[in-house]
Amino acid sequence: MSIDRYHRQTLLPQIGTQGQERLRAASIVLIGCGALGTVIADQLVRAGIGKVRIVDRDIVELTNLQRQVLFTEADARDEIPKAIAAWKRLGAINSDVAIEPVVADVHAGNVEEIVGGASLVMDGTDNAQTRYLLNDACVKHSIPWVYGACVGVEGRTMLVRPGVTPCLRCIFPEPPAAGELPTCDTVGVLASAANIVASLQVVAAMKFLVGESSDSLITLNAWSAQIRSIDLTDARRADCPTCEARQFDFLDRPANHLVSLCGRNAVQVQPSSKRAASDSSLLAERLSSAGDVQTTPYFLRCTLRESAPLRLTIFPDGRTIVHGTNDPTRARAIYDRYIGS
Ligand SMILES: [Zn+2]
Incomplete structure (x- = not known):
């Protein structure tokens, strides 16, 4: 491995050659490769993180x-x-990094x-x-993780150790109810806002990896260029169900x-049980009587x-998207009818 490609990064007193070695020794899992995730993945791979696992369930649109x-455009078309x-794009940018793509929910x-x-x-969800x-x-x-969220022109990020x-x-005791908050699908998202949030997430990750802490919640509005850093010292809640009582409500659900x-x-x-991979050609044959079947290396359509x-x-892995309906009951019925549980 040549260290030269990182020259402008190792020049930084915050990183140096020792910091670079720490980045190289790190193994990062990125969940979600969309507005935040693509920027995070791009910066991590260019920075020379040793291993990056990229997990996403979606197809490029x-x-x-x-x-x-x-x-x-070719990714969307294909x-x-x-x-x-x-993985393909980043592999061409930095072949030093072991990138593992995972197509999964x-x-x-x-x-x-x-x-x-x-x-x-890293949270790119x-x-x-x-x-x-x-x-x-x-x-x-x-495992430490870096929370990040961005909707409209606003966003926030925080490192959880x-x-x-x-x-x-500790900070947001309950998730918002479905439909309670705006989402990117309903109010849109400014690319620049997402880029800033993702960049701050990567800064928090790099600081942590080189041994510096950054214990604050950062909130920002990209349009009005306002950024706020809220100190989180002593902000752990004594009655937090997760980190104090170690009750993992979301995992247990x-x-x-x-x-x-x-x-x-x-x-x-989601299928209730994992189907064997060898089923896919049989399934294609079976489905051909119900409609037009297209096979790609990544899915059956x-x-x-x-x-x-x-x-x-x-x-x-058996996960199926039923396109053309928002109704879960109808989707389940279609799934059971054509694919079976
Ligand atoms: Zn907590």
């Missing part, structure tokens, strides 16, 4: 390109899963395995449910097998003849 910096597109049943062994976890799940998993296994600094539930994908007119269905305009996207 045209509306992503306004802010999701790693993707191209419907490449985001984790795969990011993060849920209570797999989150502990996904974050296992990480030096640090776009929903509160997954963040509270990450908080549970990271506090349970004492389990047992040392406040966890997410059974995984939700049906998730309506907000703003996308689609429902995600079936446009249903009888139930137009419904389409099914089936990933190798």
Whole structure:
């Protein structure tokens, strides 16, 4: 490995050659590779983090390109899963980094395995449910994680060091109810705001990795150029269910097998058991009687003849997106009818 490519970074007294070695020894798990995640992944890989696991459930779409910096029109046209597109792009940028793409939905049943062994976890998700799940998993296994959120022109970020600094539930005890807060799908998101939040997340990660702490909650409004840093010393709550009582409510909750994908007119269905990978050619054959089947290296797609305009996207782990409906009950019925549980 050549250290020269990091010259402008090792020149920084905050990093130096010793800091660079620490970055190289680190293994980071990034959950979500969208507006925040693509910027985070880009900066981590360029900075020479040793290992980066990129986890995302989605396929690149045209509306992503306004802010999701790693993707191209070709990725959207070819419907490449985001984790795969990011891995290909970043592999061409820094081949020193071991990048592992994981195309999966993060849920209570797999989150502990996904974050296992990480030096640090980065939050690139776009929903509160997954963040509270990450908080549970990271506090349970004492893995520090960097929370980040961005909607509209505003955002916030915070490093959680389990047992040392406040966890997410110390600061925000309960996740907002569905529909209570605006989301990127309902009010949009300014790319510049997402870039600032993601950059601050990476700064918090790098500081932590080189042995400096940054125990504050940062909130910002990119449009009015206001940034606030709230000191979190002594902000841990004595009655926090997660980091004090070690009650992991979100991990213990059974995984939700049906998730309506907000703003996308689609429902995600998780199989109750893992299907064998060898099933996919059989499934393609079976589905060909119900509609037009398309096979890609990453998923199987079936446009249903009888139930137009419904389409099914089936990933190798059995996870299925039913496109063309927001109704979980209808999606479940379609799934059971054509794929079976
Ligand atoms: Zn807590």
